[in-house]
Amino acid sequence: MSERLRNKSALVTGSTSNIGQAIAEAFAAEGAHVIVSGRNRERGAKVVEGIRASGGRADFLVADLDGSAQASQNLAERARETLSGRIDILVNNAGIYPAAATTTTDEETFDQVYAVNVKAPFFLTAAVAPAMTEAGGGVIINLGSWIARLGVPVGALYSSTKGAMETLTRAWAAEFGPMGVRVNAISPGVILPPAPEGSEPHPGQVMMNGTPAGGVGTPDAVAHAAVWLASDESAFVHGTVVDVDGGRTGAAVIAA
Template identity: 65%
Template sequence: MTQRLEGRTALVTGSTSNIGRAIVVAFAREGAHVVVSGRDEARGAEVVGQIRADGGKADFVRADLDGSPAASRALAAGASALLGGHVDVLVNNAGIYPPSTTPTTDEETFDRVFGVNVKAPFFLTQALVPAMIGAGGGVVVNLGSWITRLGVPSGAVYSTSKGAMETLTRAWASEFGPQGIRVNAISPGVIASAGWDDTTRGMADVMMRGTPAGRSGQPDAIAAAAVYLASDDAEFVHGIVLDVDGGRTGVAVVAV
C-alpha cells in the first residue's frame, strides 16, 4: 500500500459520517495522523476506533462549528495540540443543507447556513494557516458542490454558500500559494449517503440519468480526490475546483 501522507498531520471537519468520514479514513490509511471532528462524540469515537483498529493514528476533537471565530479557533487549538503543534492538511468539509426555497428561507436559516458553510471554514483556515507557513508549507482542501454551477430549483442559499467556498479557494491560492500553501477544492456530485431512503435514492438516480457515470457516486470517490490533492502528487496544482461528479456538470446530460 502506498503511504502518500506518511508523516503528515490532518484535520477533517465534519468527519464523523459520509464524505468527511471517508476522507479521514483514507488519509489515515495513507499514513497521516488525523483528527476527526464533529458534534457527535459517540460517532467520533467510532471513527477513531475504526482507524486505530486498521493500524492508523487518530484522535477526536468535538466541534460545533457555528460560524463564530471562537468555535473555529477552539478546534484549531485542540487539533494542533494533538498533532504536535500544527496541522499539515486541513479539509474544510463540514456543511449543512437545510431544505428550503427562496420564499421559505428565513433570516435565521440564511445566517446559519453561511455561518457553518462559509464563516466557520474561513476562521478555521485563518487560525491554522500561519502555523503551516511557519512549518514550511501545508495544504487546504475545500468542499464545493456541483449545484454551484448547475442551477437547481431548491437550495439557493446552500449553493451560494458553496460558491463562496469555491471563490475562497482561488483567493486563498493566490494569497497563500507564494508562502508554500496549496489550496484547492473538490466539487462532489450526487453522492450516496447511508441515511437515504428509497425516495431520496430514486431522486438521485433521476439527477444522474444520462450522465457518463449514470449513477450516484460513493463517498470513497471524494476521499480519493482529497488524498490526491493533499499529497505531493498534486504539488503543481493550485486554485482548482476538481469536479468529482460522474460528468454531471461537465458533460451534456441526455435524459433516457
C-alpha cells in the same frame, strides 16, 4: 496503500459520517495522523475506533463550528496540541443543507447556513494557514458542490455558500500559495453511501441519469481525490476545483 501521507497530520471537519468520514479514513490509510471532528461524540468515537482497528492513527475532537471565530480558533488550537503542534492538511468539509425554497427561507436559517458553511471555514483557515506557512507549507482542501455551477430547485441558499467556498479557494490560493500553502477544492456530485441491499433507489439517482457515470457516486470517490490533492503528487496544483461528479457539470446530460 502507498502511504502517500506518511508523517503528515490532518484535520478533517465534519468527519463523523459520509464524505468527511471517508476522507479521514483514506488519509489515515495513507499514513496520516488524523483529527476526526464533529458535534456527535458517539459517531466520532466510532470513526476513530475503526481507523485504529485498521492500523491508522486518529483522535476525535468534538467541535460545533457555528461560524464564530472563537469556535474555529479553538478547534485549531486543540488540533495542533493533539497533533504535536502541527497541522499539515486541513479539509473544510463540515456543512449543512436546508432544502428550502428562497421564498420560505427565514433570516435565522440564512444566517445559520452561511455561518456553518462559509464563516466557520473562513476563520478556521485564518487560524491554520499562518502556522502552516511558518512550518514550511501545507495543504488546504475545501468542499464545494456541483450545484454551485448548475442550478437546481430549492438549492439557492446552499449553492450560494458553496459558490463562496469555490471563490475563496481561488483567493486563498493566491494569498497563501506564495507562502507554501496549496489551496484547492473538490466539487462532489450526488454522493451517497452504498445502499443497503434491497433498499429503494434514492431520489438523487434521477439527477445523475444520463450522465457519463450513469449513477450516483460514493464517499470513497471524493476521498480518493482528497488524498491526491493532499499528497505531493499534486504539488503543481493551485486554486483548482476538482469535479468529482460523474460528469454532471462537464458533459451534456442525455435524458432517457
